[in-house]
Amino acid sequence: MMVPEVFPNVPLIAVSRNPVFPRFIKIIEVKNEALMELLRRKVRLAQPYAGVFLKKDDNNESDVVESLDSIYSIGSFVQIHEMQDLGDKLRMIVMGHRRIQITRQLEAEPKESESQSKPPPRRKAKFSHKDQPTNGLRRNTGKLKYDLSVLQALTSEIVKTIRDIIALNPLYRESVLQMMQAGQRVVDNPIYLSDMGAALTGAESHELQDVLEETSIPKRLYKALSLLKKEYELSKLQQRLGREVEEKIKQTHRKYLLQEQLKIIKKELGLEKEDKEAIEEKFRERLKDRAVPQHIMDVISEELNKLGLLDNHSSEFNVTRNYLDWLTSMPWGTNSEENLSLERAKEVLEEDHYGMDDVKKRILEFIAVSQLRGSTQGKILCFYGPPGVGKTSIARSIARALNRQYFRFSVGGMTDVAEIKGHRRTYVGAMPGKIIQCLKKTKTENPLVLIDEVDKMGRGYQGDPSSALLELLDPEQNANFLDHYLDVPVDLSKVLFICTANVVDTIPEPLRDRMEMINVSGYVAQEKLAIAERYLVPQLRSLCGLTEVKASISSDALSVLIRQYCRESGVRNLQKQVEKVFRKVAYRIVSGKQTTVTVTPDNLQEYVGKPVFTVDRMYDVTPPGVVMGLAWTALGGSTMFIETSLRRPVGGADPKGEGSLEVTGQLGDIMKESAKIASTFARAFLMGQEPQNQFLVNSHLHLHVPEGATPKDGPSAGCTIVTALLSLATNRPVRQNVAMTGEVSLTGKILPVGGIKEKTIAARRAGVTCIILPAENRKDYSDLPDYITQGLEVHFVDHYSQIYPIVFPQNQS
Template identity: 45%
Template sequence: MLLTGLNKRCIHTTIPNFKGLFSRIRKAATISESEVEDVPAEPSTGLSRLTIPQLLPELISIPVTKRPLFPSFYKSFSVKDQNVADAIQKTIQKGQPYIGLFLRKTVFKDENAKMEEVLRTRENVEENSALKSETIKTINEVYRFGVLAQVVNVAKTEDATGLHTIIYPRRRIRLCDLTTPVDALVSKARVETLKDEKFDKENGVVKALTNEIYSGLSEIARMNGFFREHIANLQLTANVFDNPAQLADFVAVLVSAEPEELQEVLESLVIEERLRKALVLLKKELVNARLQNSISKDIEQRINQRQREYYLMEQMKSIKKELGLESDGKEKVIENFKEKAKELKMPEQAAKVFNEEISKLNVLEPSGAEFNITRSYIEWLVSLPWGKQKEEILNVAKAGVILDEDHYGLKDVKKRILEFVAVGRLNQGVQGKIICLVGPPGVGKTSIGRSIARALNRDFFRFSVGGLSDVAELKGHRRTYVGAMPGKLIQALKRVQSENPLILIDEVDKLGKGHQGDPASALLEVLDPEQNNSFVDHYLDVPVDLSKVLFVLTANDQSLIPEPLQDRMEIINLSGYVQEEKVEIAKQYLIPKALKESGLSKDEIEFSDSALNDLIRWYCRENGVRSLKKKIEQIFRRAALKKVENSEKIENEKSELLDENVKTEIVPENLKDFIGQPIYTSDRLYETTPPGIVMGLAWTSNGGAAFFVETLIDPSDKPQIQTTGQLGKVMEESVEIAYSFAKSFIASRFPENDFFKKHAIHLHVPEGAMPKDGPSAGITMTSALVSLALNQSINQGIAMTGEITLTGKVLAIGGLKEKTIAAKRAGANTIICPKANLNAWSELPDYIKKDVNIHFVDHFSQVYDIIFNKS
């Protein structure tokens, strides 16, 4: 079949790459069907062109999946069902090798069930056993429009049960009805032949659609070699360019569209409609081809650019290397590491590991992950201060001056530190000592550690272990982990670049413990002078000498520090500050610092002593000075604001009557204008204590505290005692002991008093939201019960502390200094405490003992005589 002149011109103008295809198109008119596709076949099975009858009484009907077939385009087709294969063989032997092929629906209506059944989604259609069947059970299982195909060539499958065939679809047919039952092994159907409606090739719409399809095929062939080759192969089977109807079918065979869209092209008997649907599918394919082509070009361009940059960089490296301007990157890195190592005095084991890692780095490729891991390890190894020490200044006088500059008071602490310096001077160095500063917040524990470092001329490094539960934070991570790094101790040495810094470990009493280990146990090795000379970090995995490091630890509550850790430390207790100490600290340190930070001068603000005393008494009663510092800073900020507002007012009003240099005076009367109303309105809860109420003294992690024990008659027929106030187990036992002894004491001293036999008692310790525990409130509780039983108030201004036994003996307590400070803060001028604490009292500074009348007792009878003026 030859092409018309018009079609030739269209091909030449729109598809320039198709010149070589004309000879193949011409051959297609005479080519034998058996030569189309190289499918193995026996000579006896080769079939020649036959005359197709117009009417077939019965036609073997086979469902196909994924896409329908189109007339005039060869297709390889496999039959796996042996029954169907045998039926095809019989039709070939009869000289009628024809079958009907119909696209199977993925969703169809079963006539028997009378409901729509979704067998499978299209993506998984081949996995459904019902859809794998090569027979048609119901007529609604497939689309009615299909093709009549001639079996051109056959060959048996390897298992000899099925067939490999080449089929040639001849024409469109319509399925009328099935002639076989539902359970038949081979489906046969009655069909009718369909013919395209007549059309005029010269019709303008047909021409336009045809030319648009030519243009699309030309563009898609230029962009994609796969389509170009596919178009060429399909043209061997039919001369499509001379027939618009076959051209539409050609497009449908070429594109990768949805089965339903392809079926619509097959069912279109109006050529103009068929061409339109085919053009839509071609345009969709063209959009995909353009996108793929754009992506391909972009990727190719990027790859070419990277290759170009790589080649240029390699050439530049080679040129520089030849000129001696720069050595290879890896060699330069190794050379730098070796130069750094020469300046260090590495121990033998560390030097051995360094040489091994350098050898390993030498054989690794710089682009590999192992190279960077090894490089990072060596960087840490050469960044440590091996053999580098900062010269210490062991001068007691200078150390004393520095400590006095930074802190007021704390004479016991300063004395202990100066002793420490003196011993270090005699021993030519301070080594193997671990100090632990214990005290309430705000008393200067951290700043004392910094002052010690300055006094000894040591580098200072601080880190907190509060809430720490991961041992790796202290001892590092293993190198096998991604992002591994050494622990805090090795990081400290790298930061300070000396082997003898002062490392302050803050909040050691708040160490956590979790599934990642016990940090407190890890600290045992660090703080043991006999072990820390060969400390091994998990990351470095080489011994590091920490014996030259001076460790200073801080804590609020000594009881929370594990006993093994306490054994390795020297505990120095810091008590809270009394009123006089806070005044001096404010004058010497806090006010000058706040003055400087606020931008004011001494001539612009004056802080009176009375205002300062009121500030401490009514606003800042904590043991430390942190709250006092905040309040003073607030006052100076408010004063600065007033000065600026006054200056702006002068500028705006241009008044000569206003003096810009007005001095701000801080006095008790205007103190509330700067920091608001007082937090405390009284020195204590009770100005005059009624019967059954007594002031006690306690020690907490925040320092000393005064509290009241309240007792009240409970209207109940049963004599008993009830307690409230979140009392701990030890304190509950103290209540029971005090109750038993008070009954015994009243019975012996006042036989006629039957108070405890007739009344129930309620004992309460205020501030119920705060847990309380400890034995030192024994004599306080007993005094409250005796006072209630006698219905007599104790002498005013008395605070007491001491543990009591069942026989009335008063036992020693701890924290006498803190409790004394708390008593003075609460306005108590008389303190009763155990006689066993007499030595501790004698060691207290005079300014703490000043204005305090203290009584030492060893039995409650002495307490009774004091509180009721019986002696």
């Protein structure tokens, strides 16, 4: 069918994104009812022609436009080659023939139905012969004068660029083959070549429309070349990105393949086994040289069989493997060779710590028993005493002396039972308790385990850890200790457990009953001086990078430091002060102020500041009504004065009235009761000594214990309060430099008290020459070393009547 050269009126089809270039085929779908009817009628009338124009807005999906301003004025005259009527839409294959330009809008023929009477859908484009730019160019190409060399160069460059694009992206080859007409040389037709070049690219719609509207052939070729060059650069980038991704995938794939091949080769050569076989062999290798009990070996064999049936990627596989890992890591039947030489043990203990005779003696006894038995044994000891006296560090020395592995864990603030007994295996991330972890880490069945701060355990919603320790620290039960995770009995009977505590009152009674309690009391000034000279000074001097030549501290300076700065029971504060001295010495040497420094009592204040304790005692001479008592604190012992005084004048009181006693000084309930007992007994005792003295009967008295900010409690000040009241009543001062301690009963009996060593040390430090102690505390006093008791006059009494002649001698004026 011949396409007419002139066809002035055509239906207008608006398309988006890509215009239809002449000689190119496009599939178009039309959904507008009025336009569909118009096109059907035109095809029936053997006028299958339309005008396809590009919409200016790419987002507009409509087939028709309300105004000609919504489309570009130049489009393509197309012939409808094939039309499929799908009912609600028309699908057409159209072929472009030439460029056309809209001249005006026409109305549709009036014979159509009412539904098609709306003007916009029936718009037709009319064009005249003079408004056919491409047609004129196409027919008169030979007559128009263009520079043929420019056309040829542009044509050749376009062809070359198309070939380059095809080489980079083979998908374009199909498009080019479809566009080229059979047996036609594209190079001979620059107009078609420019249209084909533009149609090949994925350029923006306005750029393609620009090529369609261009009337000058060289300019049109140039615009098409520009679009092709952009497409070529885009194809190059796309190819480079694709190549990089492909290379990366190839490397990963190649590595995977090589690894799989290597696995198969090793397997064939017998160099490597399957994962499960390797795991099983590793576990069996661990148990080769160990004496595993039969009941535990049965559990391991059962778990290994179970492991062989499980899939490698299942969660149960990992749980079983971890369980077997813990079971086979335990030191079944493995013991470290214990040192049974008393001389060697004594040497090690003396090398690290000064004093602490009770602890050292107990460890040597332990070694002696082991030597006689010929085997290792376990024991449960508890060291209690003030902080800084070396409880934790002596445990490390004991491990060295016994040649045992050392493991420490602190239970201070612990609230979870699982820390000791472990978690059930059913939980995610379950682990055994600390004791099982200890055995795995130390690789022996007889380590020394230090359980630190056993008096500071907490209690939470996860249970009570102190109750969990009952099984662990019971010699009758811990031979078959059952951890929740392992769920097999573990023998802990060879483990030496050492617990440490500051006070024993907070340790539950059943737990305290299971442990052998050893008191590690505080140090006196002489012991501190020896510790400082032997251990602290050399250790801290080297820690600060100094030598003995450059820095030294005299013994007198250390004594002043101990007496006026560090009065606590331990040596931790003394260590800090000595380190402070050496730091300041190091600064002076490095800054060039001095080359060598010797610290003496005269220049000590330059390094540690003003003394903290300048007065050893509140009263140098005690007046009537004031007596020195002795007290025990968590930091050691201290002296404490009891003061009594009248609240009202003696004559102002009613002779027949009852007296009163007011107590102050932040005293606890026990001490208040002790004051009342002492007041009652003092009144009765004074009646027996001086019947005419009615002072305590009807006087209003005030009893005060100085340092009111410090809470005080306990019954041991009973005899001191009685003495203070009698001193006030008789208006006689007690014997100077005397101190006493002891609980008094209502009948005057003196009952025993605790902390004798600390109280004796405090009395000696305060310059006391005579101390009075309960008779039942004689055994505690006899255990004290000579350098503490030397020069002290001590009286042991069991009734207050024995104290009275000592503190109020007959020859006293």
